[in-house]
Structures are given as C-alpha cells and as structure tokens.
Amino acid sequence: MRQSTNPTHVSLATVLQIRGGGLQALLWQRGREPFLGAWSLPGGYLEEGETLEQSIKRHLAAKVDVREVAHLEQLVTLSDPDRHPGEWQIATAYLGLVPTGVDPKLPVDTAWHRVSRLPRLAFDHREITLAGRERLRAKLSYTNIGFALAPREFTISELRELYANALGHDVSATNLQRVLLRRGVIENTGERRASGRGGGRPAAVFRFRTPRLEVTDEFAVLRPPSSR
Amino acid sequence: MRQSTNPTHVSLATVLQIRGGGLQALLWQRGREPFLGAWSLPGGYLEEGETLEQSIKRHLAAKVDVREVAHLEQLVTLSDPDRHPGEWQIATAYLGLVPTGVDPKLPVDTAWHRVSRLPRLAFDHREITLAGRERLRAKLSYTNIGFALAPREFTISELRELYANALGHDVSATNLQRVLLRRGVIENTGERRASGRGGGRPAAVFRFRTPRLEVTDEFAVLRPPSSR
DNA sequence: GCAAAAGTGTTGTGTCTACACCCATGT
DNA sequence: ACATGGGTGTAGACACAACACTTTTGC
Numbered sequence: 319m320r321q322s323t324n325p326t327h328v329s330l331a332t333v334l335q336i337r338g339g340g341l342q343a344l345l346w347q348r349g350r351e352p353f354l355g356a357w358s359l360p361g362g363y364l365e366e367g368e369t370l371e372q373s374i375k376r377h378l379a380a381k382v383d384v385r386e387v388a389h390l391e392q393l394v395t396l397s398d399p400d401r402h403p404g405e406w407q408i409a410t411a412y413l414g415l416v417p418t419g420v421d422p423k424l425p426v427d428t429a430w431h432r433v434s435r436l437p438r439l440a441f442d443h444r445e446i447t448l449a450g451r452e453r454l455r456a457k458l459s460y461t462n463i464g465f466a467l468a469p470r471e472f473t474i475s476e477l478r479e480l481y482a483n484a485l486g487h488d489v490s491a492t493n494l495q496r497v498l499l500r501r502g503v504i505e506n507t508g509e510r511r512a513s514g515r516g517g518g519r520p521a522a523v524f525r526f527r528t529p530r531l532e533v534t535d536e537f538a539v540l541r542p543p544s545s546r
Numbered sequence: 547m548r549q550s551t552n553p554t555h556v557s558l559a560t561v562l563q564i565r566g567g568g569l570q571a572l573l574w575q576r577g578r579e580p581f582l583g584a585w586s587l588p589g590g591y592l593e594e595g596e597t598l599e600q601s602i603k604r605h606l607a608a609k610v611d612v613r614e615v616a617h618l619e620q621l622v623t624l625s626d627p628d629r630h631p632g633e634w635q636i637a638t639a640y641l642g643l644v645p646t647g648v649d650p651k652l653p654v655d656t657a658w659h660r661v662s663r664l665p666r667l668a669f670d671h672r673e674i675t676l677a678g679r680e681r682l683r684a685k686l687s688y689t690n691i692g693f694a695l696a697p698r699e700f701t702i703s704e705l706r707e708l709y710a711n712a713l714g715h716d717v718s719a720t721n722l723q724r725v726l727l728r729r730g731v732i733e734n735t736g737e738r739r740a741s742g743r744g745g746g747r748p749a750a751v752f753r754f755r756t757p758r759l760e761v762t763d764e765f766a767v768l769r770p771p772s773s774r
Numbered sequence: 775g776c777a778a779a780a781g782t783g784t785t786g787t788g789t790c791t792a793c794a795c796c797c798a799t800g801t
Numbered sequence: 802a803c804a805t806g807g808g809t810g811t812a813g814a815c816a817c818a819a820c821a822c823t824t825t826t827g828c
Contacts, residue, residue, distance in 0.1 A: 323594065324552040327636060366551065366634060370625040395623040395638050397598040406594055408555060408636075410623050459767045475807075481768065488771050492808080493791060497767055500789080517800030518806030535767060535789095543716050543818080703780080720781075721818060728816080745827030746779030763816095767790070775828100782823070790815080797808070 325397075325406040329374035330361035330443070332450035333387065333414040335430070336467055336483045337421075342430040343447050344381060344416075345439070349427065352403050353440035357431065359411070359447070374412045382422040389415040389466035389531060393449055401442050409441075413450040415466035418480060434486075455485055460535040462503045465526035473511050473521035477504075501534045502527060553625075553634045557602035558589035558671070560678035561615065561642040563658070564695055564711045565649075569682075570658040571675050572609060572644075573667070577655065580631050581668035585659065587639070587675070602640045610650040617643040617694035617759060621677055629670050637669075641678040643694035646708060662714075683713055688763040690731045693754035701739050701749035705732075729762045730755060 333344040345357040362377040364370060370392070375384050393411040401407065416422070424430075431437060433451050436444060457463040458481060468480055477498075478491040498504045505527050510520040561572040573585040590605040592598060598620070603612050621639040629635065644650070652658075659665060661679050664672060685691040686709060696708055705726075706719040726732045737751040 324554050325592065325594075326552050327555070364553065364625070364636075366553075367627050369627065370623065370636075373625075392622060394620060395598065397592070397601075397638070399595050399597065408592075408598075410625070473807085485768065489768055490771070490791075492793090494768065495808080497790075513799050513806075515800075516805050517798085518804085519798040519808075521807060541818085543718070701780085718818075720820090723781080725817075741779070741826050743827075744778050745825085746777090747781075747825035749780060769791090771791085777826105777828085779826080780824075782821105784819100784821080786819085787817085788815105789817100790813105792813085793811090795808100795810075798806090800805085801803090 323406070325408045327364040327370075327408045327410070328361055329364055329370050329377060329412065330359040330409050330446065331374050331378060331390070331412040331414045332359060332393070332447045333378065333382065333416060334433070334450060334454060334467075335416040335420070336418045336480050337430060338432075339483065341433045341451065341484055341486075343433050343436070343450075344424075345429060345431050345437075346381065347427045347429075348440055356440040357437045357443075358440035359443045360428070361409075370410045371412070374410075374414075378414065381425060381428050382416070386416050386420045386422050387414045388417050388529070389413075389463065391453075391531070393446065393453060396442055396446070398442070409446075411446045411449075413453055415454070415463070417467060417469050419469045457531075458484060460533060462501075462526060462528060462532050462534050464498075464503070465529055466531075468526060471507060471509070471523050471525050473523060475521065477524070503534055551634070553636045555592040555598075555636045555638070556589055557592055557598045557605060557640065558587040558637050558674065559602050559606060559618070559640040559642045560587060560621070560675045561606065561610065561644060562661070562678060562682060562695075563644040563648070564646045564708050565658060566660075567711065569661045569679065569712055569714075571661050571664070571678075572652075573657060573659050573665075574609065575655045575657075576668055584668040585665045585671075586668035587671045588656070589637075598638045599640070602638075602642075606642065609653065609656050610644070614644050614648045614650055615642045616645050616757070617641075617691065619681075619759070621674065621681060624670055624674070626670070639674045639677075641681055643682070643691070645695060645697050647697045685759075686712060688761060690729075690754060690756060690760050690762050692726075692731070693757055694759075696754065699735060699737075699751050699753050701751060703749065705752070731762055 346360045348356050348358050360381045364373045378384055391413050393413050395410045397408050474491050474495045478489050478494050482489045504524045507523045507525055509523040513520045574588045576584055576586050588609045592601045619641050621641050623638045625636050702719050702723045706717050706722050710717045732752045733755050735751045735753055738748040741748045
C-alpha cells in the first residue's frame with residue numbers, strides 16, 4: 319500500500335459508425351467545467367471492483383445500448399499530467415464500433431459528429447478520435463473488422479459504400495468482393511435483393527462469417543520456411 | 547474532484563534483447579510480498595507530475611541505462627481488480643528493446659531470462675511479456691523495428707541470425723536482404739567485414755537507415771485507386 | 775585446387791488492381 | 802430495345818520464397 323495521492327482514472331471511448339454518408343463519432347456535450355459546453359468523448363470514472371472494459375461499457379450504457387456496440391478494443395492510455403486542468407487524471411481510451419443502420423436513442427446532450435469535421439473537443443479527445451479512425455482504417459485491411467460496421471446482411475455495393483466511407487477513399491466493388499471472399503471473411507447467403515426502380519440485376523446478399531475480430535491477412539513477410 | 551479512493555497506477559516494461567542466441571527479457575526478483583522471490587517486470591509507481599512514459603523510463607534507470615533502450619512503446623493497460631492481491635492497482639505495460647551487444651551492468655536482483663523458458667512470473671507479467679514478443683514479431687514484418695534490436699552496423703548474416711531469434715523460425719539471408727533493401731530499411735555502408743579463419747567472401751556491412759520506428763509496408767489491401 | 779561464406783540471377787507462385795465484358799432486371 | 806446496376810474473366814504489376822549459381826576469400 320501507498321500513502322501519497324493517486325491519480326483518478328477514467329475510461330473513454332470513440333464510438334464510430336457509418337451514418338449519413340460518412341464516418342461519425344458519438345460525442346457528448348459537457349455540462350460542467352472544465353470545458354463546459356465543449357464536446358467530449360463518452361466515459362467516466364473507473365469504480366472499485368470493475369475492469370476498464372467493464373467501466374467503459376457501464377458509462378456507454380448511459381448513451382447507447384451496449385449491445386449495439388459490435389466491437390470494443392483498447393486504444394491507448396493517456397497520462398500527461400496537464401491533460402486535465404485541476405485534476406491528476408489518467409484516461410484509458412477504447413475504440414467502439416456500431417453497425418450501420420442501428421440508430422440508438424440518444425440523450426439530449428449527445429450527438430453524432432463527422433470525424434472529418436469535428437467540433438472543438440475537450441481535453442485530448444480529438445487525438446483519441448483520430449487515433450481510433452486510424453486503427454479502424456488499418457484493421458479494415460488485414461482483419462474482418464468490417465463485421466462491426468456493417469449490418470448483418472448487405473450487398474457488395476452497400477459494403478463498398480461503407481468501406482469507402484471508413485477508409486476515406488474510393489473502393490472498387492469488384493476487388494472488395496474478391497478479396498473478402500478469397501479470405502473467407504464474407505459469404506453469400508443465397509438470397510438476392512430485388513432491383514430498384516431503374517432496373518438492374520438483383521444483387522446477391524452477403525454476410526460476415528464471424529462476429530468476432532479475426533486477423534485474416536497475416537501480412538507476414540519473412541514468414542516461416544515451408545516446412546519440408 | 548472526487549471523494550472515493552483511487553487505484554494506484556504502476557508502469558511496467560518488458561525489455562527484450564537478443565542475447566545468448568535467443569530472445570531474452572529483463573526480469574527482477576521481488577524482494578517483498580506478494581510474490582516474494584518470484585520474478586517480475588521492472589517498473590513501479592507513477593508519481594505526480596510525470597507521464598507514464600517518463601515513469602517507466604525513471605524506473606528502468608534503476609536497472610539499465612535508459613539510453614540503452616532503443617525503442618519504447620506502450621503495449622496495454624491492465625485493470626483486473628484482482629490482478630494484485632491486496633491492492634487496487636492499474637498497470638500500464640510498455641515494450642522496450644535493447645540492441646544486441648549492449649550489456650548493461652545489472653543490479654544483483656536483476657537478470658535476463660529466455661522468453662521461451664520464462665520462470666514463474668508475478669501477477670500478470672507472463673502474459674505481458676508474451677504480448678510484447680507478439681508485438682515485436684508482428685512489427686518485424688511491416689516496420690523497421692529491427693533497428694532497435696540490431697547493433698549499429700552488421701552483416702546480413704548477423705541480421706539474419708537476429709531476425710531468426712526474434713521470430714522463432716529460420717530466416718533466409720537472401721530474402722531478408724532483398725526485402726529490407728527494396729524497402730529502403732537498411733543500406734550498405736560500403737565497408738566490409740574481414741573473412742574468418744576458414745576463409746569465405748568478406749561480408750558487406752549494413753546499417754539501418756533511421757533510428758526511429760517507421761511503417762515500411764503499408765499492407766494496405768484496399769488501397770486508394772491510382773489517382774489518374 | 776578446394777572448402778567456406780557471401781551475394782546475385784532466375785523462376786515460380788500468389789495476391790492484388792484495373793478494366794473489358796457479360797448478366798439480369800425494369801421500363 | 803435499352804438503360805441500369807450486378808457480377809465475372811482476364812491481363813498485368815508486384816512482392817515474395819526458393820534455389821541454383823557465381824564471387825571472393827583462407828588454406
């Protein structure tokens with residue numbers, strides 16, 4: 319045990335979703351100083367007896383139904399003594415992902431904001447949010463993390479749209495389909511989507527094969543020799 | 547401000563080095579309960595006014611000269627309330643790398659241990675160490691992180707040996723050289739190493755081009771279209 | 775000359791992008 | 802018929818592993 323003071327510890331989360339044609343983050347308008355009125359990440363103090371992951375889930379429950387968060391992973395722990403004016407506070411940030419289409423009822427002080435046009439954020443929450451976006455973009459390339467952003471079933475062009483919004487650049491439907499099929503990340507459900515007003519061939523309906531994060535591309539240059 | 551108790555916060559580090567023909571971790575034998583006599587990671591309490599990174603550097607200084615740690619990055623923050631018997635303690639773990647050849651004078655309670663044959667470790671330090679090794683292995687593939695394990699100058703076969711030890715499998719000198727040269731990670735110094743007793747062609751001497759972590763292989767499947 | 779060690783040439787494979795082309799539907 | 806998307810076929814670029822072969826040294 320130790321005598322001197324200890325820092326307070328908060329859990330925070332950048333909760334991201336593709337909505338309104340872009341990548342958006344769930345933000346919360348502060349009701350007290352410091353940064354009164356500024357936007358900030360949801361989260362709050364760590365309580366005795368809980369883990370950080372339990373803590374962030376508990377705090378998120380006040381904003382969104384936790385079951386709507388399809389993926390949650392730890393991002394980084396921030397410890398600059400000046401990050402909070404007037405309090406010695408450590409923050410552990412998480413990245414949370416909510417599938418497209420889910421539209422949680424939000425408290426009045428909470429709203430979605432485009433990550434590409436963030437308002438002024440309290441504390442170091444801007445860098446956390448941008449770090450979350452980078453993590454997401456990287457993992458879209460070599461894991462099945464798309465499952466946490468996509469609805470349960472979707473057409474390739476819907477998925478293409480989603481990847482393009484998350485990655486911030488255009489994505490080819492042709493190649494997206496082939497990459498994800500070759501890796502066994504998505505599968506054809508056998509169903510088809512009726513064609514729209516202007517006609518066009520009905521689209522096949524796909525789904526992600528597993529609802530848990532998996533590394534699908536080992537990107538292992540310098541891989542083990544072919545044991546022969 | 548907040549009334550109730552706060553957790554204590556410690557910084558820890560898995561410090562890894564290739565030595566004695568294998569990947570080894572710097573461990574410290576505990577001098578007090580709990581886990582008296584067991585081996586554990588170096589580290590200690592976070593002090594007011596310092597960041598976690600400053601904290602781990604300060605604690606490491608008691609074990610090794612901090613200038614000998616060529617790379618340091620945050621790994622993970624552990625918060626299981628039961629991880630420390632008798633204290634509510636959060637730990638933020640770092641990964642530190644020390645170049646081959648550096649042989650720090652160690653205090654008597656400190657020693658290197660092969661990661662593949664770890665003794666029983668205190669707390670959750672075993673999983674931290676293994677997580678550190680995994681992080682290192684992954685980054686060897688797509689970054690220049692080898693700079694932090696290699697001496698300043700080296701031949702390709704020395705580097706091959708080093709990569710093989712870190713990765714845990716054989717590595718081809720031929721392909722290692724080509725991959726790292728193609729990516730511009732290493733460069734030829736122009737010098738040559740004299741051949742040994744049994745003869746053999748003198749080896750060219752190489753060095754890493756930058757002493758800071760860089761991502762060298764964007765592994766970006768689904769990369770942006772070729773802007774035309 | 776011969777062994778030893780370093781380094782290059784070359785081939786084959788797999789994964790990816792790009793783009794041409796074919797398919798199924800509505801009007 | 803023809804427009805509108807959806808989907809497949811295919812060629813080229815690239816990075817890599819594997820392995821044969823050449824180079825440079827000591828003895």
